Amino acid sequence: MIALCWLRRDLRLNDQAALYHALRSGFPVVPVFVFDTNILDDLEDKADRRLQFIHDALENIQLQLKPLKSTLDVFSGTPEAAFRHWMQKYPLKAVYTNHDYEPYARNRDAAVAKLLEAGGISFHSYKDQVIFEQNEVVKDNGEPYTVFTPYSKKWLSKLDDRHLRSYPTEEYHTVFYQQEVIPVPSLRSIGFEETVRNFPDSTPEDALIRHYDKTRDYPAEQGTSRLGVHLRFGTISIRALARKARQLNQTYLKELIWREFYQMILSHFPHLVHRSFRPAYDAIQWRNNEEEFARWCRGATGYPIVDAGMRELNATGFMHNRVRMITASFLTKHLLTDWRWGEAYFAQKLLDYELASNNGNWQWAAGSGCDAAPYFRVFNPALQTEKFDKGLEYVRRWVPEMDEPAYMSSAIIAHDAARQRALEVYGKALKNE
Numbered sequence: 001m002i003a004l005c006w007l008r009r010d011l012r013l014n015d016q017a018a019l020y021h022a023l024r025s026g027f028p029v030v031p032v033f034v035f036d037t038n039i040l041d042d043l044e045d046k047a048d049r050r051l052q053f054i055h056d057a058l059e060n061i062q063l064q065l066k067p068l069k070s071t072l073d074v075f076s077g078t079p080e081a082a083f084r085h086w087m088q089k090y091p092l093k094a095v096y097t098n099h100d101y102e103p104y105a106r107n108r109d110a111a112v113a114k115l116l117e118a119g120g121i122s123f124h125s126y127k128d129q130v131i132f133e134q135n136e137v138v139k140d141n142g143e144p145y146t147v148f149t150p151y152s153k154k155w156l157s158k159l160d161d162r163h164l165r166s167y168p169t170e171e172y173h174t175v176f177y178q179q180e181v182i183p184v185p186s187l188r189s190i191g192f193e194e195t196v197r198n199f200p201d202s203t204p205e206d207a208l209i210r211h212y213d214k215t216r217d218y219p220a221e222q223g224t225s226r227l228g229v230h231l232r233f234g235t236i237s238i239r240a241l242a243r244k245a246r247q248l249n250q251t252y253l254k255e256l257i258w259r260e261f262y263q264m265i266l267s268h269f270p271h272l273v274h275r276s277f278r279p280a281y282d283a284i285q286w287r288n289n290e291e292e293f294a295r296w297c298r299g300a301t302g303y304p305i306v307d308a309g310m311r312e313l314n315a316t317g318f319m320h321n322r323v324r325m326i327t328a329s330f331l332t333k334h335l336l337t338d339w340r341w342g343e344a345y346f347a348q349k350l351l352d353y354e355l356a357s358n359n360g361n362w363q364w365a366a367g368s369g370c371d372a373a374p375y376f377r378v379f380n381p382a383l384q385t386e387k388f389d390k391g392l393e394y395v396r397r398w399v400p401e402m403d404e405p406a407y408m409s410s411a412i413i414a415h416d417a418a419r420q421r422a423l424e425v426y427g428k429a430l431k432n433e
C-alpha cells in the first residue's frame with residue numbers, strides 16, 4: 001500500500017506538516033503535485049513568472065528526491081482527474097495534504113476527499129502555512145477579531161515554542177516510495193513559456209531582518225525580505241521564519257501576523273472576495289474610467305512615485321509595500337476607480353499574489369476594509385515621496401524622464417482637485433454610515 005503527499009502551496013520537503021505525517025504513516029510515500037487546469041486556464045499571460053517559480057521549486061524537490069531513489073509525480077489536469085489517475089496507478093491507502101483556506105481550495109479539497117473516501121482511501125489535512133488558523137486566535141467570546149491590534153496582542157500572547165517547532169521530515173527519508181524518476185512536465189507542455197528567473201532568495205540575511213524596522217519603508221533600498229513569494233508557495237517554512245523574527249525583530253514578526261490576520265478575516269468573511277467589508281462602501285459612485293485605468297496600469301499617470309511603482313510591478317512582479325499603498329490609494333481616491341479593478345490587476349502581476357493579503361490590503365487602501373484608515377485620509381504622492389524617497393533614487397530608477405517638461409505636464413489630475421473630488425464622492429456614499 002502507498003500514501004500520497006499532495007503538495008500545493010507547501011513546495012518543500014523540510015519542516016512540512018503533511019509530509020511529516022505521511023512519512024510516519026507506515027506506508028511508502030509518493031509526493032505528488034497537480035498543475036491544476038481549473039486555475040491555469042484562467043491565466044491570460046502565458047509567460048506568467050509564477051509558473052516558472054513553481055516549476056523551479058518542483059525541479060528542486062525532484063533533485064532532492066533523486067538520491068533517495070524516489071520521485072515526484074506531477075499531473076496536469078483537474079485535481080479529480082489526477083486522483084482518478086493515481087488511484088489506478090498506485091495501491092493507495094491514504095492521501096496527506098496541508099490545509100488551504102481559500103474558497104476555491106476548500107471546495108476542491110472537499111471534492112477530492114469525497115472521491116477518495118468513496119474509493120476507501122483516507123484523506124488527512126494539516127495546518128502548515130500559518131502559525132495560528134482562523135479559529136485559534138479569537139475574542140474571549142469566540143467571535144473573530146476585525147481590528148488588527150487586539151488580534152496581534154492575542155496572537156503574541158498565545159505563541160510559545162510549541163507552535164514554532166519544526167517537523168523533522170529528514171528523520172524519515174527512507175520511507176519515500178522508490179521508483180524511477182518521473183520527469184516534471186515542461187512549462188511548454190502545459191501551455192506556458194519559460195521566463196527569466198530573477199526570483200528573490202529564500203534565505204534572507206539575519207542583518208536584514210534585524211534592521212527591518214529601520215529600513216522597511218524606503219523603496220530605494222533592499223530593506224524588506226522579499227519573502228512574499230516563498231511564503232505564498234511554501235518554499236520557506238513559516239515556523240522557521242517566525243522563529244527568526246521572534247529572535248531578531250518584533251516589527252518583522254508583526255508583518256507575519258498581518259498575513260495571518262488577513263487569512264483569518266477571509267476565512268471568516270469569504271464574501272469579501274467580491275464585496276466591501278463595510279457595506280456602505282459598495283454605494284460609492286466609482287468613475288471607472290478605462291483610459292485612466294490603463295494609464296495607471298502602465299505607469300503613465302504623470303505622478304512619478306505612482307508610475308515608478310507600477311513600472312516596477314510590470315517589470316519585476318514585485319512592488320515595495322509603501323508604494324503598493326500609494327498606488328492603491330491613488331487608483332481608488334485620486335482616480336475614483338473601484339478597488340476591485342486594482343486588486344485584479346495586482347493579482348495578475350504580483351509574484352507574491354495572495355488572495356487574502358491582496359484583498360485585505362486593497363480594501364484597507366480604499367477605506368472599505370476592516371481596520372482601514374478613515375476615507376478622508378488621502379495619500380499625497382508628493383509628500384510620500386518627500387518622506388520615503390527623499391533623494392528620488394527610487395523614482396528616477398523607474399521614471400528617468402521625470403524632469404522632462406513633457407512628463408512634468410502629463411499629470412492625469414491635480415492632487416488638490418482629486419482629493420476634493422474623492423472627499424465629495426466618498427462623503428456622499430457614506431453619509432449614513
Ligand code: FAD
Pocket residue numbers: 216224225226227228229231255256258259260262319320321322324325328346350352353354355357358359361362365
Ligand atoms: P516584508 O516587508 O519583508 O514582510 C515579510 C512578510 O510579511 C511578507 O512577505 C508578507 O508575507 C507579510 N506581510 C508584510 N506586510 C503585509 C501586509 N500589509 N499584509 C499581509 N501580509 C504582509 N502581500 C502579499 O503577500 N500578497 C499580496 O497579494 C499583497 N497585495 C497587496 C496589495 C496592496 C494594495 C498592498 C498595500 C499590500 C499588499 N501586500 C500583499 C502586502 C505587502 O505589501 C507585501 O506582503 C510585501 O510588500 C511583500 O514584500 P516582502 O516579502 O519584502 O515583505
